Amino acid sequence: MTSATNTIGTATAFGGTLAAGGAAAQTMPPLGPNSTAVPGPGDFNGGSVDFTRTGVKAKESFGNFGCDTFDGNPNTPDWTTANAYFVRAVHNVDITMPDGKKVRCWAFEDPLKAPGREIFPSPLIRVQEGDLVHVKLQSSKGTHTIHHHGIEPTTFNDGVGHVSFEVKDDYVYQYQTRHAGTFFYHCHKNTVTHFEMGLYGLLIVDPKPENGRVPAYAGGPFYDVEKFWVLDDMDPRWHQITNLDHDVGLCGDDAGLNIFEPKYFLISGTPMRPNTLVDKQKVVAKSGQKILIRLLNASYSVLQMMFEGLEVQVISVDGHALNKPWNKWLTIAPGTPFTLATAQRYDILIDTASPANRTKTGYTHKVHFEFQHWITRKVHNAGDKMYEGRAFTTITI
Amino acid sequence: MKRRDFLKYGAAGLATAGAGLSPFEVLAQALPGTAEIKLGITDVETRLIDGDKVNMLAFRLDGGAGALATGRVPGPVLRVKEGSLVKIIVTNDRQETHGFEITGIPGAKTEIAAGSTATIAFQAPMAGTYIYHDGHGGTPLYRILGLHGILVVEPLNGTTPAGSRTPYSLDKLAPQSYAAVSALFDALGTTERFQGGADGKWMPAPSNAEASIREKIWICAGIDPKFNALIERGKQIASSPLTANVVDTFVPRYFTINNRSGYDLHADYDGQLPVIAKNYIGEPTLFRIVNVGLAHHANHFHGNHLMELARVDLNPKSTTYGQIIVPDNIFEVDTTAMWPMQRRDLLLPFEIPPDIPYQIPVSGPTGSQFQRMVNKQAQEPFPLRYVMHCHTEMSQTAAGGNYPQGMVCHWEVLGGLGGRAKATG
Numbered sequence A: 001m002t003s004a005t006n007t008i009g010t011a012t013a014f015g016g017t018l019a020a021g022g023a024a025a026q027t028m029p030p031l032g033p034n035s036t037a038v039p040g041p042g043d044f045n046g047g048s049v050d051f052t053r054t055g056v057k058a059k060e061s062f063g064n065f066g067c068d069t070f071d072g073n074p075n076t077p078d079w080t081t082a083n084a085y086f087v088r089a090v091h092n093v094d095i096t097m098p099d100g101k102k103v104r105c106w107a108f109e110d111p112l113k114a115p116g117r118e119i120f121p122s123p124l125i126r127v128q129e130g131d132l133v134h135v136k137l138q139s140s141k142g143t144h145t146i147h148h149h150g151i152e153p154t155t156f157n158d159g160v161g162h163v164s165f166e167v168k169d170d171y172v173y174q175y176q177t178r179h180a181g182t183f184f185y186h187c188h189k190n191t192v193t194h195f196e197m198g199l200y201g202l203l204i205v206d207p208k209p210e211n212g213r214v215p216a217y218a219g220g221p222f223y224d225v226e227k228f229w230v231l232d233d234m235d236p237r238w239h240q241i242t243n244l245d246h247d248v249g250l251c252g253d254d255a256g257l258n259i260f261e262p263k264y265f266l267i268s269g270t271p272m273r274p275n276t277l278v279d280k281q282k283v284v285a286k287s288g289q290k291i292l293i294r295l296l297n298a299s300y301s302v303l304q305m306m307f308e309g310l311e312v313q314v315i316s317v318d319g320h321a322l323n324k325p326w327n328k329w330l331t332i333a334p335g336t337p338f339t340l341a342t343a344q345r346y347d348i349l350i351d352t353a354s355p356a357n358r359t360k361t362g363y364t365h366k367v368h369f370e371f372q373h374w375i376t377r378k379v380h381n382a383g384d385k386m387y388e389g390r391a392f393t394t395i396t397i
Numbered sequence B: 001m002k003r004r005d006f007l008k009y010g011a012a013g014l015a016t017a018g019a020g021l022s023p024f025e026v027l028a029q030a031l032p033g034t035a036e037i038k039l040g041i042t043d044v045e046t047r048l049i050d051g052d053k054v055n056m057l058a059f060r061l062d063g064g065a066g067a068l069a070t071g072r073v074p075g076p077v078l079r080v081k082e083g084s085l086v087k088i089i090v091t092n093d094r095q096e097t098h099g100f101e102i103t104g105i106p107g108a109k110t111e112i113a114a115g116s117t118a119t120i121a122f123q124a125p126m127a128g129t130y131i132y133h134d135g136h137g138g139t140p141l142y143r144i145l146g147l148h149g150i151l152v153v154e155p156l157n158g159t160t161p162a163g164s165r166t167p168y169s170l171d172k173l174a175p176q177s178y179a180a181v182s183a184l185f186d187a188l189g190t191t192e193r194f195q196g197g198a199d200g201k202w203m204p205a206p207s208n209a210e211a212s213i214r215e216k217i218w219i220c221a222g223i224d225p226k227f228n229a230l231i232e233r234g235k236q237i238a239s240s241p242l243t244a245n246v247v248d249t250f251v252p253r254y255f256t257i258n259n260r261s262g263y264d265l266h267a268d269y270d271g272q273l274p275v276i277a278k279n280y281i282g283e284p285t286l287f288r289i290v291n292v293g294l295a296h297h298a299n300h301f302h303g304n305h306l307m308e309l310a311r312v313d314l315n316p317k318s319t320t321y322g323q324i325i326v327p328d329n330i331f332e333v334d335t336t337a338m339w340p341m342q343r344r345d346l347l348l349p350f351e352i353p354p355d356i357p358y359q360i361p362v363s364g365p366t367g368s369q370f371q372r373m374v375n376k377q378a379q380e381p382f383p384l385r386y387v388m389h390c391h392t393e394m395s396q397t398a399a400g401g402n403y404p405q406g407m408v409c410h411w412e413v414l415g416g417l418g419g420r421a422k423a424t425g
Helices: A008-014 A191-197 A236-244 B175-187 B369-374 B419-424
Strands: A084-096 A102-109 A122-128 A132-138 A147-149 A170-176 A181-186 A200-206 A225-234 A264-267 A290-297 A302-307 A312-317 A330-332 A338-340 A345-351 A364-372 A390-396 B034-047 B053-062 B078-081 B085-092 B098-102 B109-112 B117-123 B128-133 B148-154 B215-223 B254-257 B285-291 B297-301 B306-308 B335-338 B343-348 B384-390 B408-413
Touching: A084 A122, A102 A122, A102 A191, A102 A200, A102 A236, A122 A132, A181 A191, A181 A290, A181 A345, A191 A236, A200 A290, A225 A236, A225 A364, A264 A364, A264 A390, B034 B098, B085 B098, B085 B109, B098 B117, B109 B117, B128 B285, B128 B343, B148 B215, B148 B285, B285 B335, B335 B343
Parallel strands: A084 A132, A122 A200, A225 A290, B034 B085, B078 B148, B215 B285
Antiparallel strands: A084 A102, A132 A170, A147 A181, A181 A200, A225 A264, A290 A345, A302 A338, A302 A364, A312 A330, A312 A345, A364 A390, B034 B053, B085 B117, B098 B109, B098 B128, B128 B148, B215 B254, B285 B343, B297 B335, B297 B384, B306 B343, B384 B408
């Protein structure tokens, strides 16, 4: 792996295809105050690309659509110097569940900033609006990809094998963030299993600071307390068969992947039990503060949520702020249930000083999560003291 | 692990109704009048993505230029103008009673005894997307076996004061919905984000909607072959523990859009309801997506966020339960919740995918990669292809595995603004 302090001069020395403007010493835009990136260009990955060996120009067939799809280590087409650089590798993370059993998960590792650290969900990618981002994927355990969900780059940088390619060893994904908001990134190879295994993490795009503070989006509200609630459910059978066979089911086997019966439910990597407070994920704020909760349904269930006692406002959906002429913030009254489909994100603002909430100071309010079966809509394992798909945490003001 | 050879097949061998005719008849009306539609209910066979065959039940279009020799799943797209008197005559070829109803249109419901014909007549309601199906006996059984299709009602007064056409009857909307819909459709073609001037406006489907480049109809469903195995030609479906509790015993193994999945959705074939939008930047495209299956889907688009236009209120406790909601708050989403019997209209703006590097080099911007692509100065070529798949990923499988041979298809950016004119001119 190339050093993170790689200089632009080094990169351009190999960069025969760089545009003239890409050379010489540049003053790179500084990273945002919350950025988790490494500054500078990182690895140079430009050069020629043979698109006929990928889904871009190869003839599609039944075989290369799924079972025998394109893979390789192509150069990044139209490579340009980035100011935010990340590396993501793939490693095992074992999570101990409330029943004492360990479940083998896979997660992305951050070899630059947290080498060897088992972080679940995978380490946050946090950048600033306008950053030119490079994410280098280092595959292991077979091929993988990264799809930056909600980020909309070119097809080659979108991480879908059958229209581009899967990454054998490494590839540098390139994009430039436009919308400030909550996104995520995940492996898009045999996605049904690799997303379930845990190959995903949050991706947050901050707007540029305004008077030294970072709002939720450009011109949007400032916040004092920030919390990520990423909801997941796990079927241990799936983890077992995927850990045994990276390509499980891909080439004709009936692996039962149309049947998903989760036993474990997690909030931001913390396993939950029904009727037991998830202490680690609770929110504590002071009177008058604004709380921003970034919510992602990373489960394969219909997620039903309910805030007791507090009025909340959805200020952004799927990374796009509700500030357009055709939309506006959505107010959810206390105690009103709402649902999120898989992969949806809500940015939720709780203004503790609002007329509805200011009388709630000094109290602890429950937040309920209910995981419902994707066909029957019934809560999973109803009534089971260990495995019921129901959990709560709290917000204390 | 054992590997199995797949059958390879494509368009070849799929019957078509006749040269130059779409088997999906469209009944476009410029003005409200009387529309008479004749449908049949019959048996068909469907070949699944892995080559297995299953029996299904289908609607067939009788009479008119697009008449079909056989039934098809989904049924023909019916398209009428708001306020029209619509008469639908349904002939039941099968040996058991079937039903015919249109969700959201009170009174548009009938029963058809074996071998007989029944007629419903109704005035076309508020513009929007409707599902017709067989809900006989209150079970989803016949619907999931193939008896479903789409009725599109086009607006009488869908044009904003600024001259932008919309899919809704603006004069029937609440003021705030009117304002939101107008703001969005007026923005098309007129902002930095949505360029193109008058050509950048949304265009309603022409009379032959299946040839429309600006409107796609996607009908999501699932197939559990053990239910299809209940169908025997010439016989009625016998009661069984399966038919007694469909929802709790339905374990879908195939997940379809317009009765196709995976590789069979990678291209459009003659004789099948098309799915793939292939357009240039500045050609906003309407997707009418419905879910006639029993699974809760989460349809995720790559490449562009979509604007969530109309949906159906599926909350039985709500005062507007079952009604089409044209929202006063139009979300921009990359994932939309498609619960069973949901009907959504979404607008894919065909804007330049926003995160393609647009200020390069980042240290002192002089250009954008998309413009370089248009100028043929970039390495990566058109078309840009972006997948759409359900993120509740069990739906991405077929026969228990075979990712991504399930509910996945894609859309394409053919080129930049005004590219169509250049391509044809």
